[in-house]
Amino acid sequence: LLHIDLADHHHHGHSLIHGLDPRTKLVGTLLFVLIASLLPPGAWVGYGVLFAATLVAAHYTGLGVGFAVRRSFVALPFALAAITLPFTVPGEALAHIGPLTLSVEGTVRLVSIMIKSWVSVQAAILMASTTPFHDLLWGMRALRLPGVLVSIVAFMYRYLFVLADEALRLRRARAARSGVAAGSKGGGSLAWRGKVAGGLVGNLTLRAFERSERIHDAMVARGFQGELRTLSAPVMTDRDWNLLVGWVTFLAMTALIGFIF
């Protein structure tokens, strides 16, 4: 019942995209998302080009053209936040549902928002799937993100798996203590469940602090001085620069196309 997929999102590989410098991928993804957000509502050609670009990029990750598409529906439920647009934006009537009127303008805006968010998520998925987390961290640091912040992220990631194990252990302990008679519903009253759940969370907090102290002591014992270091820093190769320049040119042209059509 893990709500976050705690498995590492990185998919190992030796493709063109895997081999790029993490900085190239970070900057490229951010620019892609920026352009997707810049496009006006109803710029269907522009959206099509961006979607095609994610498919091509997915192909060059070696993970399969449909890789990102299959995983990209996570953000769509948020569309509920925009679902009222067809009803609230004034404009030409498209259809009537009971007392409500769907407007063309509102529907165009809703669909545009959903497409933009969908292609942006695909770009982010491709980046996260082709870059190991420590490389991403290194890239962030190299892009001048504050060291303290990157360190917190690094520790968080390090502890995340430890804590997820602790949480699972707590759940297992609870399950082991909670017998269910055949034919009856498990669990007690709502108040009881709330109390147990609160106890679990409280316990997890305690264990988290204890674990953090132990791990930190162990790191200090091994020479940790407050900064995470890497022995093999990636370098920006000619290929990185060429691809980045090509990518920027492509995105700029897409933006132009989006505004013209």
Place this chain on the structure above:
Amino acid sequence: MPIFTLLAPVRLHIPDGFLSLGVSLVGWVLAIGAIGYALRQTRGQLGSKQIPLMGVVAAFIFAAQAINFPVAGGTSGHLLGGALAAVILGPWAAVLIMTAVIGVQALLFQDGGLLVLGFNIVNMGVITAFAGHLVYQLLKGLLGPGRTSLLAAGAAGAWISVMLGAGATAIELAVSGTSPLGVALPAMVAANWVAGGLVIALAVAALSPLASPNPDGLERVAEDTGFIGAALEPLYTILPDYTLPFVSNPVLSGLLAVVVGTLVVFGVAWAVARWQRRAPG
């Protein structure tokens, strides 16, 4: 997993495309300002021991969401987290911790967008940290010392921070022209009431005819459907011609949500209190 996908809208992580570029940039300016100031504020106090502690609090906030039943914290864990981190380590450290949590959620889990990350940090990190901190300090001062007052203050801080974060999200969506304020604000706030108390919402939903259309189905599935019905319900109330019985539902589940949210925070605060007593200073 599908359940949580459906619950995603109440988690306040705005995806890319939902905020206009201008609004996104304002969010980044605010977020960078807050993070920069937080870095300056914490610079003196951050020893080599403090950063792992912040990392573990961040990981805790992340991992606490892994216990999703019967804890109601799952959907609003990060929001309670902002207030929790502020209570433990102070508001400025909490801003940094929440930035780390929200940043990783966006980068790795596609939970929230990259361009809109600025406002996601502001909504769920900065606003929750300061709301949580201020309410906690205020109530602690009013109620005086003692465990009960500590717990009550922490619970109130966490809950108010959730509401403020939801309100801010609604305003940003409205300014971006994604969702009118009259619709987004009540929907967001109501949705987060329910999100804060999914368990109770489940019970309410099981009683409500809307949420259990198929009571003879698999028990588990019915429960899950109940969840979904409860979470989506507030969005129905925005339809003007809706009938009364359903309107009363989110209010009721909202009130009950307070109870469960409070219980969860009580548990956390109890642990913090015990931990502080055990290791003073």
